[in-house]
Amino acid sequence: xxxxxxxxxxxxxxxxxxxxxxxxxxxxxxxxxxxxxxxxxxxxxxxxxxxxxxxxxxxxxxxxxxxxxxxxxxxxxxxxxxxxxxxxxxxxxxxxxxxxxxxxxxxxxxxxxxxxxxxxxxxxxxxxxxxxxxxxxxxxxxxxxxxxxxxxxxxxxxxxxxxxxxxxxxxxxxxxxxxxxxxxxxxxxxxxxxxxxxxxxxxxxxxxxxxxxxxxxxxxxxxxxxxxxxxxxxxxxxxxxxxxxxxxxxxxxxxxxxxxxxxxxxxxxxxxxxxxxxxxxxxxxxxx
Amino acid sequence: xxxxxxxxxxxxxxxxxxxxxxxxxxxxxxxxxxxxxxxxxxxxxxxxxxxxxxxxxxxxxxxxxxxxxxxxxxxxxxxxxxxxxxxxxxxxxxxxxxxxxxxxxxxxxxxxxxxxxxxxxxxxxxxxxxxxxxxxxxxxxxxxxxxxxxxxxxxxxxxxxxxxxxxxxxxxxxxxxxxxxxxxxxxxxxxxxxxxxxxxxxxxxxxxxxxxxxxxxxxxxxxxxxxxxxxxxxxxxxxxxxxxxxxxxxxxxxxxxxxxxxxxxxxxxxxxxxxxxxxxxxxxxxxxxxxxxxxxxxxxxxxxxxxxxxxxxxxxxxxxxxxxxxxxxxxxxxxxxxxxxxxxxxxxxxxxxxxxxxxxxxxxxxxxxxxxxxxxxxxxxxxxxxxxxxxxxxxxxxxxxxxxxxxxxxxxxxxxxxxxxxxxxxxxxxxxxxxxxxxxxxxxxxxxxxxxxxxxxxxxxxxxxxxxxxxxxxxxxxxxxxxxxxxxxxxxxxxxxxxxxxxxxxxxxxxxxxxxxxxxxxxxxxxxxxxxxxxxxxxxxxxxxxxxxxxxxxxxxxxxxxx
Numbered sequence: 001x002x003x004x005x006x007x008x009x010x011x012x013x014x015x016x017x018x019x020x021x022x023x024x025x026x027x028x029x030x031x032x033x034x035x036x037x038x039x040x041x042x043x044x045x046x047x048x049x050x051x052x053x054x055x056x057x058x059x060x061x062x063x064x065x066x067x068x069x070x071x072x073x074x075x076x077x078x079x080x081x082x083x084x085x086x087x088x089x090x091x092x093x094x095x096x097x098x099x100x101x102x103x104x105x106x107x108x109x110x111x112x113x114x115x116x117x118x119x120x121x122x123x124x125x126x127x128x129x130x131x132x133x134x135x136x137x138x139x140x141x142x143x144x145x146x147x148x149x150x151x152x153x154x155x156x157x158x159x160x161x162x163x164x165x166x167x168x169x170x171x172x173x174x175x176x177x178x179x180x181x182x183x184x185x186x187x188x189x190x191x192x193x194x195x196x197x198x199x200x201x202x203x204x205x206x207x208x209x210x211x212x213x214x215x216x217x218x219x220x221x222x223x224x225x226x227x228x229x230x231x232x233x234x235x236x237x238x239x240x241x242x243x244x245x246x247x248x249x250x251x252x253x254x255x256x257x258x259x260x261x262x263x264x265x266x267x268x269x270x271x272x273x274x275x276x277x278x279x280x281x282x283x284x285x286x287x288x
Numbered sequence: 289x290x291x292x293x294x295x296x297x298x299x300x301x302x303x304x305x306x307x308x309x310x311x312x313x314x315x316x317x318x319x320x321x322x323x324x325x326x327x328x329x330x331x332x333x334x335x336x337x338x339x340x341x342x343x344x345x346x347x348x349x350x351x352x353x354x355x356x357x358x359x360x361x362x363x364x365x366x367x368x369x370x371x372x373x374x375x376x377x378x379x380x381x382x383x384x385x386x387x388x389x390x391x392x393x394x395x396x397x398x399x400x401x402x403x404x405x406x407x408x409x410x411x412x413x414x415x416x417x418x419x420x421x422x423x424x425x426x427x428x429x430x431x432x433x434x435x436x437x438x439x440x441x442x443x444x445x446x447x448x449x450x451x452x453x454x455x456x457x458x459x460x461x462x463x464x465x466x467x468x469x470x471x472x473x474x475x476x477x478x479x480x481x482x483x484x485x486x487x488x489x490x491x492x493x494x495x496x497x498x499x500x501x502x503x504x505x506x507x508x509x510x511x512x513x514x515x516x517x518x519x520x521x522x523x524x525x526x527x528x529x530x531x532x533x534x535x536x537x538x539x540x541x542x543x544x545x546x547x548x549x550x551x552x553x554x555x556x557x558x559x560x561x562x563x564x565x566x567x568x569x570x571x572x573x574x575x576x577x578x579x580x581x582x583x584x585x586x587x588x589x590x591x592x593x594x595x596x597x598x599x600x601x602x603x604x605x606x607x608x609x610x611x612x613x614x615x616x617x618x619x620x621x622x623x624x625x626x627x628x629x630x631x632x633x634x635x636x637x638x639x640x641x642x643x644x645x646x647x648x649x650x651x652x653x654x655x656x657x658x659x660x661x662x663x664x665x666x667x668x669x670x671x672x673x674x675x676x677x678x679x680x681x682x683x684x685x686x687x688x689x690x691x692x693x694x695x696x697x698x699x700x701x702x703x704x705x706x707x708x709x710x711x712x713x714x715x716x717x718x719x720x721x722x723x724x725x726x727x728x729x730x731x732x733x734x735x736x737x738x739x740x741x742x743x744x745x746x747x748x749x750x751x752x753x754x755x756x757x758x759x760x761x762x763x764x765x766x767x768x769x770x771x772x773x774x775x776x777x778x779x780x781x782x783x784x785x786x787x788x789x790x791x792x793x794x795x796x797x798x799x800x801x802x803x804x805x806x807x808x809x810x811x812x813x814x815x816x817x818x819x820x821x822x823x824x825x826x827x828x829x830x831x832x833x834x835x836x837x838x839x840x841x842x843x844x845x846x847x848x849x850x851x
Contacts, residue, residue: 009632009681040679046815046834047714048677048841052636059635085422102638154831155817165821174457190773191816197713200812206777207814 001126002065003072003117005033005088006082009040011075016274018228021257022119024270028135028261029127033072036063037186041078041096042085057085058099062108066184070115074257076227079118080152080160083137086116088161106181120226120256121162123172132177137265139179143286145259146183146220146251147171148211148234150227160180165189174256175224178263179288185218187211192225194233207242208233211218212242222283223253231255239277252278262287290701293567294319298577305580309619316658317611318618319700320707325608326596337600346599353598358591363689367626371689374427376538378453389414390572402787415464415540418457422540425453432456437629440637441648445623449583450587455571463564465544468502468535469552470561482527484660489521489523491696496520497528502535502545504552586622592692593620597691617692618655623648627684627694644674647684647694656703672710673845674757675702714837715845720812722786725807752832759797770827774812785809789819789829796832805843810836 025031038060041242042053060082064071073079089096090112123132133152149168157165168189172182191209212234215223225231234253243250253276260285261271273280296661314330316322327332328422341350356362361379364372387395388410396403396410403410413490428450432438467473468555474497484490495512497503497520512520535542548555600613627647628634636645653671663671675698684694705711718724752758768789769775778784786807787795795804804810811831819829 009679012683013680013686028598037630038342040681044679045633045636045677047837048638049640050838052639056633056635151816151818155821157821187773190818191814193814195814195816196812198712200718201848203774203777203812207773210777240448 001030001121002032002034002069004036004038004069006022006036006038006041006071007043008037008073008075008078008228010232015228015231017275018074018231018255021255021261021271024052024266025257025261025264026072026119026122028125028264028266029097029132031072031122031127034067034069034133036067036069038063038138039072041075041081043077043081044260046081052091053081054095055099057082057104058089058096058110059103059106059108061086061089061114062100062103063108064114066108067111070117072117074119074226076095076118076153077229078148079116082116084156084159086112086114095172118162118226120153120170120174123174129173129177132174132260135176136179136263138263138287140283140286141179141288142261143180143222143283144183144220145175145180145186145222145224145254146185146215146218148192148223148225148227148230149255150191150225150230151189153227154189168263170173171224171226171256173211173260178260180259180286183215183220185217185220186214188214192230192233194237195227197233197237201241204233204237208238209242209247211250212238213249215251216249220251221286222259222280223251224256225253228254235277239253243278250278252276252280252282254280259283290566292750294570294573298573301577302579303628305577309580310657313612313615313619316381316615316618317654317687318614318658318697318704319611320610320703321607321700322614325611330612333486333606337609341599348597350595353595354591357594357598362410363691367687367689370427370431371624374424376426377420377427377601377769379385381417381424381426382453384417385414385421386837388417392556404531406532407530408537411533412537412539415538418460418502418540421453421460422457425450425457435625435629437631437634437646438625441623441628441643441646443623443652444586445583450532451799452571452575452578452582455577456568459564459568459571461540462544463561463568464538464541465548466555466561467539467543468541469504469549470556471505471553471625472556472559473561473734474503474505477528481531482523484523492516493523493527494520496524500534501532502542502549504549504556506553535757548623576736583623586620589616589619590622593617594691597644597693602693614697615658617697618651618658618691620690621648621651623652624686624689626689629649630683630687632679632681632693636677640673640677642670642673642677645677646670646674647678647698650674651692652696654697657704666709668705669706669845671701672713674703675705676712679786713841717840717844718808722806722808724806724839725844726802729805729840729846730802732843732846738778751835752828753801753835756797758832759793759827762790762793762797762827763825764790764794765824767822767824768793768827771818771822773816774809774814785812789833792836793827793829793832801839805836805840809833810840813837 007019039058041060042056042243046053047055055237057074060071073082089099089110094196096110096112103109117126149171153160153162154168156167163170167260175182186211190211191207193204197204221235225234231253234251238250258273258280262268298801306474314327314334325549341347360463361372361375364375384454392403393403407409419513432442432446478493482493484493491508493507494503495508495516497511498505498508499512499517535545543833545552577583596613596616600609605613625648631647645652650671652668653674657671667790678698680698682695685696688694766788772789775781775785775788779790787804787809792804792807813830813833815830815834817830820827820831823829
């Protein structure tokens with residue numbers, strides 16, 4: 001099994017441990033990842049120009065096609081943007097031709113066949129729950145996790161086709177593989193608030209704070225994210241803007257590859273536990 | 289006379305220019321730190337930092353950088369072999385020509401007792417070094433033409449650099465070639481060194497030189513008798529050989545002489561070699577005088593930056609030195625284009641033709657911005673747009689072959705832009721308030737939803753908000769508003785957001801686009817697609833909100849620019 005790894009703009013500099021943990025987990029499960037110098041997925045610029053967003057996505061898809069690979073991304077925003085734009089370009093033949101015209105001088109072309117997959121769907125569907133379960137060496141005991149879906153993967157469901165948009169279970173099932181329990185919590189499917197960070201910070205923090213409180217009230221020990229922006233919000237932004245300002249209602253967030261990586265027995269250094277801003281070392285106590 | 293005069297003038301301009309550029313390092317800057325320090329503060333702090341570094345163990349780091357990064361340019365080698373080859377050929381070729389050939393009075397002659405420009409190995413080496421530069425320039429042109437990111441960013445400064453090098457090299461080669469075939473040059477030499485009196489001898493030596501040294505004579509023409517040549521050779525060995533290696537060793541000049549052989553007499557009669565000599569040294573002096581203001585200033589600024597970068601502690605540097613470091617960084621840029629080739633959002637340039645999206649161009653704009661030049665609001669808006677289109681992925685910093693922390697410059701300049709009234713556009717629009725934004729953008733016509741020439745399908749596909757069918761299913765159930773986490777965040781949402789999603793859909797259905805465009809709901813939309821997912825009638829609420837943001841941005845851009 002082989003994919004082009006799409007890290008997006010933020011992971012290589014701000015969240016390197018998400019890349020190393022993802023690589024370690026997929027390597028342990030026999031997935032080969034190919035690095036391509038992609039450009040931005042097109043998410044941030046969608047606010048400014050949808051055409052530019054489509055162009056960036058088209059170029060990424062064409063780069064993957066050039067190597068005959070499907071795309072795997074650990075970021076929900078990249079996943080959502082690439083998949084929505086791919087769907088749109090696939091449906092509109094004339095439009096695709098116009099974008100292909102713009103890519104022509106780089107000898108790039110997208111014919112509409114590249115698949116865009118998120119890390120979680122590759123784990124659940126391409127590798128399969130059973131195959132992963134066989135590899136679990138150290139299941140957790142009594143660990144309670146609040147899964148955070150990330151809005152872009154679920155909706156619009158007709159395009160994303162990720163899971164049931166109103167009652168998704170894929171993430172819970174993946175967490176269950178590690179022996180950890182998942183808690184029911186109120187704002188599980190809502191946005192983390194990061195899209196408006198830097199634009200309307202108060203709104204961004206309000207949304208996050210509510211979610212953090214919800215997970216604590218539900219009795220979760222940790223949040224678990226599988227998205228670059230959700231993790232930056234719950235880890236970097238929470239630490240800098242809430243915890244450093246004396247917030248007591250804190251809730252640390254693990255990246256899913258960190259969570260499963262430990263139960264797969266992967267080296268802690270690859271999983272980058274110490275790179276999280278909000279301490280997550282407590283999770284080790286739940287390992288059997 | 290002309291030579292000395294122009295040399296001294298260009299040296300003076302060069303010296304003053306160098307001083308001016310270095311003084312700029314302590315005068316300008318990017319980031320809020322800059323305003324707090326005077327030129328003397330910064331000069332003193334820099335002097336102190338230099339002294340403490342030179343007298344510490346960091347001196348070895350400096351020496352390492354000097355050898356590896358400045359002289360051997362291993363950073364280029366790591367990035368791209370062809371690029372390293374291009375730079376190394378030009379750098380070593382030109383430096384060696386400068387030392388051995390241009391400064392031969394000061395270097396070659398004292399160093400080599402038998403130095404003479406027309407004997408080997410010096411004559412051959414001059415051509416060899418010249419060929420290196422010519423090849424390097426050819427690779428530079430090839431790269432600028434074939435690499436897309438470079439094609440987009442090539443400017444006057446790059447063309448000048450290639451042009452002046454080409455003129456110096458080509459005039460030099462042609463000069464040598466013209467001198468090889470020149471009968472006038474030959475005659476002067478014979479008069480000065482050969483002391484020939486007999487007609488027979490004069491003819492013999494001339495024949496020998498026409499046969500073997502490429503001279504084109506109006507008097508004699510081959511084929512020659514063996515006896516004549518033998519006599520010529522004797523005379524040659526007596527008078528010329530000591531100072532003349534066979535001209536074939538000057539392979540470029542000789543090639544030029546051979547090619548121009550049929551017209552050599554005509555060239556000689558109009559004084560071509562004198563003309564070429566003027567072109568050659570004047571081009572050199574123009575290059576020298578203009579060097580501090582051209583791309584070649586990086587010969588000084590880049591090594592300084594590389595060394596500052598190597599010994600400076602980036603995260604714990606004193607603010608007074610941060611300002612100076614950033615100013616040096618602005619000057620250390622060689623406009624090589626690497627950042628723009630690898631930039632994560634660079635492809636957008638073909639949709640939004642604002643050069644400030646490309647990092648290498650944004651840096652040039654920031655240089656103007658940091659010198660407090662009076663920039664037009666049009667220009668400032670363009671910088672602002674380029675600045676905030678950047679996704680802060682740090683790739684430019686990672687790839688910069690001279691190690692400029694470009695991302696740091698972008699982040700620092702965003703603070704400056706915000707302070708000068710050019711903040712992140714969305715934050716600005718939100719804070720400005722709905723009615724004011726609406727007034728600003730109200731009367732601007734949406735001249736394009738599409739940048740493609742004749743791309744009507746695009747207009748149709750990408751325009752939801754103007755089409756009644758988008759909203760025809762809406763029966764005002766307000767599910768979108770009920771589901772919206774942004775709406776739910778506020779006690780009094782209409783006060784915080786102006787209009788609710790369902791109101792926006794309703795207004796658009798009635799064709800009241802102007803009414804909703806400035807609404808803060810548009811700017812605060814998270815793009816989480818809850819409204820669209822839950823809409824019972826499949827109205828593309830989120831897509832419409834994105835589109836409204838696009839339209840408002842487009843209009844703000846137009847509003848900011850004079851018609």
